[in-house]
Amino acid sequence: MQNRGLWIALGLLPLILLAGLIGVFVVKGTGIEAEPAAPVEVVEFQKVVLTPGSFDITLRNSGPGEVTVAQVMVDDAVWNGTVTPSQTIPRLGTAQLQIPYPWVEGDPYEIKLITSNGLIFTHEIPVATATPEMNGETLWSYGLVGLYVGVVPVALGLLWFPFVRRLGKQGMHFLLAITIGLLIWLLVDTTLEAWEEAAEAPVGLFAQPLVVLIAFGTFLLLQRLGESGDNKASGLRLSFLIALSIGLHNLGEGLAIGSSFAAGEAALGTFLIIGFTLHNITEGLGIIAPLANQRPPFRYFVLLALLAGGPAILGTWIGGAAVSPLFIAICLAIGAGAILQVIVAVSQFMRKEVTSTVNWLSWSNLSGVGLGIAIMYITKVFI
Template identity: 45%
Template sequence: MSDTAVKSTPTRAWGLTSAVLLLLPLLLLGGVIALFLSTGGGLKLTSPAPVEALSVERTILQPGSIELVVRNTSPQDLTIAQVVVNDAVWPATITPSATIPRLGQATVRLDYQWSHGEAYNLTLFTNHAIPFTAEIPVAFNTPQPSVNSFGSFALIGLYVGVVPVYLGLVWYPALRQLGRRWMVFLLAITAGLLVFLGLDTLAEALEQASSVPTPMQGVGLVGVGSVATFFLLDAISRRQAGQGRSESERRLSLAYMIAVGIGLHNLGEGLAIGAAYNLGEIALGAFLVVGFIIQNITEGLGIIAPILRDRPGLRHLALLGLVGGAPAILGTWIGGFAPSPTLGVLFLAIGTGAVFEVVYEIAKLIQKDTSRQPMPLTVFSGLLTGLLLLWVTGLLIK
């Protein structure tokens, strides 16, 4: 060993000079931006026409009235000057103002005696004569929040999420009798189920991202929500692993993480069903309910797979089912009463990140369980079985 002492570099204390040097580039950047905005940067170019964009976020029909909730997604203020209904100019009341600031929201109300089942085409003209259309394929009364409607949507969420997940948990006593290889097989099935759910949720999020207002950057929102959720749950998992918890406690934590991931996915399903009913697609909504009931019974199987060796107790089983299934109720409420493309995409993105992080945790558990006795064919067949299960049941929905 050398007797020469290693000199450590002293840590310099932060002072006023350091703070100024840190902020200087940002201050200079702000000055450059302010100069460009105030002078135009010396450019002598003028736009031949204003760049305007208006998105219709929701259409509300009540007896004798039509309301459009719109958002200004253009780079500057926008003024709605005229509303046309089926080629006829119609007076409209716009609140809070006909001039909508950037990213601002307004409600356009028309006193109009529409007929049930008829189609209507509404065109909103700005003061620069730029048109924006909103179509009503089938006119019907938009569901409004009430005790009965909340109860109806809650019942749909119960059928879609809570009931099938709990039915899947009923397999717990029978599956406890299986041997070690079958336990690994079930874990692999769970991973396959979740991979399919994750891909399905990601595809749905990217599809809905196209309906998000351009400034909200739908695809970017998907990336932020999914990646942030993945690493947040991973950090929580690593912190729990470092607390010296027993194997049974870790498996129970994994079961709860699976339930959370499935719950977030069911939230997205609830949003889809609620939106279908909100748009008057009652037949489609009922079709989705039946399909999701059949598909989601496999989710209960996925939740209990990590804890088949343990005795978690009825309280934990009940809570696991609630965490996995109850978000579907919240989803139907949001989709039915306050549909929002941006919020829907964010929820789907969060669900995607959660599901894939849980797959990662299951993969680590499978690797640990098979470290002494590798079972590559068992893992492969289980993974493929899980994927095929949801693909086949998905035929009832798509």
């Protein structure tokens, strides 16, 4: 028992000494006297809500120290604004800025904040329009949009199943190769979207490294959960994995559509609906590829369509609430990790069925991967 206590003490000793060293720096300082050439302040406009006669803005201080909002300007004119709970925002803290202003529908506006140190932060509103309120009618409308974008096109893609069942072994492998190509495109697309959203998050939260770690952690977790006793995935189980990964990707698409409408960009939101609907019908083909030599009950196709397309409904609701870029980046990072794991699973599924007549890296399979990427690229062009 005494040896165990000594062992624990030796383990804690470096941490105790480190805490003491940090304490010395805090109390005594570094001994280097230098003033920064200019104050380092960062104020971000996290959410801007337009209501009749008012701009309601959520501010976040992502700089290294506290920030005091000294003045508010709208279109280069000094304007009254109320900052709550205080004009001084602590590091990584948020505040609500309410600006009473008789804005006109369709007009552009520029809002400026001037801090006590004279730094200026700007937010542009290209076209002023009232921000939709989240009520029962709005939720229903957003839900229908998610249904049209996610569930319906994926379900239409599943209708290719009778055609797929008539394919032979070579044809099934070609279709699985197309699925890998589809997933590779989704992986790259989701990763880039997560990276862009992370770049919009407060600097002090280090969102971009977090995105990489979450994606990698999701991949490792799903890879571990996906291992079975014989390390062999059935075709039906693989289809559900593909549907899950596509569903996480479609969650991101729903977030994009919902946030577009929440920001008052109705034209962009409608354009995204058309593009994503066209884009998602090809995903149904990838889901049914592992089922080419099976005949699952009809209820499984319903579950697959809901699993792959349903998250788009949830995404439009979340995006319509104008959530933070960090939350969106985390969701997309989870989707990227899941898609990567499914690519590995599909590849393993194909390799275990390699025979003397079916080569894993045949020209047919490689061309299938290229075709899958090309299909996703061509449909993405319309978004």
